[in-house]
Amino acid sequence: MTNDLSTFIRAGALPLIAPDLLAQVIATAGDVSIVVGPDDIVQAVLANPHHRSFGSLDHWLGAKVTDIFTSESAAKLAGRIADLRGAMPQVRALELNHSDPEDRTIWTYPIRYSLHRLDEAGALLMVGRDLRPLAEAQQDLVRMQIALEQEQQQQRDLETRLRAMLAASRDGIVILALGTGRILQANAVAEEAFGAAPGSLAGKLLAAEIDPAGRAALEAWIAAGTEAAPLPMVARRTGRPIAAVPTLYRASGEWQALLRFDGRRGAEAEDSPLAAGLASLYRNGADAVVFTDDAGVIRLANDAFLRLAALPGPLSARGRPLAEFLARGTADVRAIAEGARAAGALRFYRAKVRTAYGDETEAEISATWISGIRGDGLGLVIRDVGRPDLARLRAPPAEGRGRGAAALVGTAPLRDIVAETTDVIERMCIEAALSLTRNNRVAAAEMLGLSRQSLYVKLRKYGLIGRDEI
Structure with a gap:
C-alpha cells in the first residue's frame, strides 16, 4: 500500500473532476493561485472567494508572470521556474512580493508560493498563501512578550522601591x-x-x-x-x-x-533629654558616626557617614567591614582598635576615607572602645578635613628612651638637645608604624608619609635592620 495520491488517481479510484469543481478546489487550496503557460504568460488567476482583500486580479491575465512581481522577487521566481522545468521535479516554496502591472504599486506583504509542473510542455501552477495572518500572530506574540517584560520590569521596580523605603x-x-x-x-x-x-x-x-x-x-x-x-x-x-x-x-x-x-x-526614648539629644546628634550631626563590633564590622552608621562614603542607604553600610572604607584598609582599623582598646579612646587619627566610587578624602578619626551587653566594639567620629594638615601626636613618653628635656637643659647646647629629642620621637614613630602594620614596610612608609627608600635609610640609621638588608 502506498500513500502516493498520484498512483491512487491513475488507478481510477478517483473519478475525473469537473473543471468548475477543480477550479474551486484550486482557488480554496490557496489564497492566490496562478496558472502559467510554457511561454511564462499568465493564463488564469484564481483568488480565494473567502479572502476578499485581494479584489479582482483579472488584469494579470496575459501579462508575463515576472511582470506582476517586484524585480527582486521576479529574479527569484525565474530561477525556480528554470529549476522546475529542468531536472528538478520539485522545488521549495518561496516568498514573493507582488508589483501590480497597471499602477506598479507594491504589495506591502509577501505571498508564499509553491510551484507545481502541470505538463511536459512546461505549464505551471503557482499556489500562494497570504502570510499576513502568520505575521499578525507573530506580532501578537512579540507584543505579548514585550508586555510581559514590561510587567516584570515594573515588578522589579516596585521591589526596588520597597527595599529603598524599608532601608530609609x-x-x-x-x-x-x-x-x-x-x-x-x-x-x-x-x-x-x-x-x-x-x-x-x-x-x-x-x-x-x-x-x-x-x-x-x-x-x-x-x-x-x-x-x-x-x-x-x-x-x-x-x-x-x-x-x-x-x-x-x-x-x-x-x-x-x-x-x-x-x-x-x-x-x-524621647522622655530622656540625654538620650533624645544623643539620638538627634547621631541623626543630624555634621560629622560621620559609626559603630562597629570588635572585628571592625559596621553595626550602625549615620547619614553623614553615608554621604561621606557615597552610599545609598543604611543597609549598604551595615554588615560591611570598616576597612573597605579606609585607604589603608585593615592597617588603619588595627591601629585605631589597638589604640582605643589600650587607652579607652583615640583622638585625631589621620586617615583617608575611600568612597563607593573609589575616591579618597582626608579624614580625622576619634574612636572610643565600647563594652556592652551585645559585645565590645568601637564608636567612631569621622570628620572630613578635606585638606592636608599636620598629624597630631598624643602618646606618653616611653621609659628608658632618652632623658627628659628639662634634665638635658644645661648639659648640652640647645641644638644637640633638639636633635636628640627629634631622633627619639622619630624612632618611636617608625617602630609604632611597623608594629601596627605587622612589619609591612610598604604600608608603614605610606602611614608615615615617607617614600620606601627614605624609610629604609631611617631604619638603617636607628639600627632597626642590617646594613645589607633590602
Whole structure:
C-alpha cells in the first residue's frame, strides 16, 4: 500500500473532476493561485472567494508572470521556474512580493508560493498563501512578550522601591504572613530592635522572637484577624519593649500584616533629654558616626557617614567591614582598635576615607572602645578635613628612651638637645608604624608619609635592620 495520491488517481479510484469543481478546489487550496503557460504568460488567476482583500486580479491575465512581481522577487521566481522545468521535479516554496502591472504599486506583504509542473510542455501552477495572518500572530506574540517584560520590569521596580523605603525608614517594619505566623521581610531597624543579624529574621516565627505575653497578644490578634491597637511585646534577645501597630492587607492570595513600631524607643526614648539629644546628634550631626563590633564590622552608621562614603542607604553600610572604607584598609582599623582598646579612646587619627566610587578624602578619626551587653566594639567620629594638615601626636613618653628635656637643659647646647629629642620621637614613630602594620614596610612608609627608600635609610640609621638588608 502506498500513500502516493498520484498512483491512487491513475488507478481510477478517483473519478475525473469537473473543471468548475477543480477550479474551486484550486482557488480554496490557496489564497492566490496562478496558472502559467510554457511561454511564462499568465493564463488564469484564481483568488480565494473567502479572502476578499485581494479584489479582482483579472488584469494579470496575459501579462508575463515576472511582470506582476517586484524585480527582486521576479529574479527569484525565474530561477525556480528554470529549476522546475529542468531536472528538478520539485522545488521549495518561496516568498514573493507582488508589483501590480497597471499602477506598479507594491504589495506591502509577501505571498508564499509553491510551484507545481502541470505538463511536459512546461505549464505551471503557482499556489500562494497570504502570510499576513502568520505575521499578525507573530506580532501578537512579540507584543505579548514585550508586555510581559514590561510587567516584570515594573515588578522589579516596585521591589526596588520597597527595599529603598524599608532601608530609609526610621521606624521598625516587619511584614508578617498571618497564615503561618512567619516573618516575610524586616528592615534594618527591626533587625536591630530584635537583636538579629542582617537578613536573618526572614522566614522565622515572630512568636519565637518575643516574650510570652507578647506572643499571647499576637496569637489573639491573628485569631481575630482585625485591625487592633498597638500590640505590646518585648524582644526576647534584647529585652527591648516594642509597641507594634498592625495594618492588615491581602497579597498573593493570603492575609498579611505590616507591623510598624517606633525605632527610637528604649535606649532613645524621647522622655530622656540625654538620650533624645544623643539620638538627634547621631541623626543630624555634621560629622560621620559609626559603630562597629570588635572585628571592625559596621553595626550602625549615620547619614553623614553615608554621604561621606557615597552610599545609598543604611543597609549598604551595615554588615560591611570598616576597612573597605579606609585607604589603608585593615592597617588603619588595627591601629585605631589597638589604640582605643589600650587607652579607652583615640583622638585625631589621620586617615583617608575611600568612597563607593573609589575616591579618597582626608579624614580625622576619634574612636572610643565600647563594652556592652551585645559585645565590645568601637564608636567612631569621622570628620572630613578635606585638606592636608599636620598629624597630631598624643602618646606618653616611653621609659628608658632618652632623658627628659628639662634634665638635658644645661648639659648640652640647645641644638644637640633638639636633635636628640627629634631622633627619639622619630624612632618611636617608625617602630609604632611597623608594629601596627605587622612589619609591612610598604604600608608603614605610606602611614608615615615617607617614600620606601627614605624609610629604609631611617631604619638603617636607628639600627632597626642590617646594613645589607633590602
